[in-house]
Amino acid sequence: MxxxxxxxxxxxxxxxxxxxxxxxxxxxxxxxxxxxxxxxxDNKLTIMIVPHSQSKVINFQTNVFALCLGTLLTLGIFASFFYYSRRSLSANMEISALTEQNRETLASLDQLRDENTNLFQAAKRFQTSLSQSLSLLGIDQSDNNSVSTNSNSDLASLFSSTEVAQGTSREVADVKELTNYLEDAVKPIEQIGKMLKTQQNLFTEIPSISPVKNPNYHISMPFGPNIHPLNGNWYIHKGIDFSTWRSGDAVLATASGQVVTVGFDNSFGNQIVIKHSHGMYTRYAHLNSMRVKKGQIVAQGEVIGTIGNTGVSTGPHLHYEVHIGSDVVDPQKYININFAK
Structure with missing residues (x-):
């Protein structure tokens, strides 16, 4: 080595x-x-409990390990108690909030049910009015009724079925049935719209709107028997007197037509006469100014002059007449048929 x-x-x-x-x-x-x-x-400890009275002193013998273990267990128990108490308090608060929310939801549900009832009452009135309107217009309802019957969306069957159904499912079923009915009602309403559109020209040829543009007018003298404001005798007033308490407010053509008279009359003062279709004429008298010429074509709603106090008159007003051929008729009957926009 x-x-x-x-x-x-x-x-x-x-x-x-x-x-x-x-x-x-x-x-x-x-x-x-x-x-x-x-x-x-392992050190030994002695715990003594000395009462204030003459009772016997109580001694407990233990060691440091047992004392520490007991202390830890006690602290653990108290900590668990506070932890679960806090969790319990939080859970109770959450339950209270959910209970209040549930109460509000139930109140909203009751309100929804009330509104649902009102909706069906309005639907009943709508069905009645629609049926009457269709009958007056001559629209055949058989096709629509057959469709409604086949789809179980007729309101009559709807209201009879709601008496059998119960709970929230009843409201859901009712809304579905009403939706089906309204969808079926669209077709006859569209037919009414088409009919009105085809008759639009007829409406503009009939004196159907108010001749005074100012909405704050009043009728100072109606059509028919009245006391003459000058001589105090009874006479037949052949038109309607509109007053706005002032001169200068616009006067409108109540229907489309051709101006046949523009001029002054000793009785009517400044006057305009318009010839319309179907043998109808309208007269506008006591005007302050005239804004059309003889032979001019005017449209319904067009301004033709202004309210005045000319001719035999006791104050600013418009004397308005409607003639059918040689007959004088009450203009109020046509003004009530208001198709003006």
Whole structure:
């Protein structure tokens, strides 16, 4: 064996000895620490309860480990108690909030049911009015009724079925039935719209709007028997007198037509006469100014002059007449048929 090998062998033995010695020292130190800890926790303690009276003193013998363990358990119990108490309080608050929300939801549901009842009452009135309107216009309802019957959307069957159904499903079924009925009602309403559109020209040819543009007018003298404001005798007033308590308010053509008279009359003052279709004429008298010419074509609602106090008149007003051929008729009957926009 060489000298170098001998030296290496010597260092190996020394290193092994040091490792063994260090590990043994670590084991002994660790053992001593555990022994000291065990001895500390195994120290005996005596707890004495001394009453104020002459009763016997109570002694409890324990050690540090049992005392620490009991303390930890006690603290754990108190901590768990506070934790679950807080959770319980939070849960109670959440339950209260949900209860209040449920109460509000029930109140809203009751209100919804009331509105649902009102909706069906309005639907009944709508059905009656629609049927009457269709009958007056001569629109055949058999096709619509057959469709409604096949789809179970007729309101009569609807209201009879609602008496059998119960609960929330009843309201849902009612709304569905009403939706079906309204969808079926669209067709006859569209027919009414088409009919009105085709008759639009007829409406503009009939004196159906008020001849005074100012909405704050009043009728100072109606059509028919009246007392003459000048001589006090009874006479037949052949038109309607409209008054706005002032001159200058616009006068409108009540129907489309052709101007046949523009001029002054001793009785009517400044007057305009318009010829309409179907043998109808309208007269506008006592005007302050006239804004059309003879032969001019005017449209319904067009301004033709202004209210005045010309001719035999006791104050600013419009004398308005409607003639059918040679007959004078009450204009109020046509003004009530108001198709003006």
């Amino acid at each position: 060489s000298k170098t090998q001998k030296v290496m062998k010597k260092y190996e033995k020394q290193f092994a000895s040091n490792v063994t010695s260090g590990f043994g020292s670590f084991i002994r130190t660790t053992g001593n620490v555990f022994v000291r800890i065990f001895k500390f926790f």
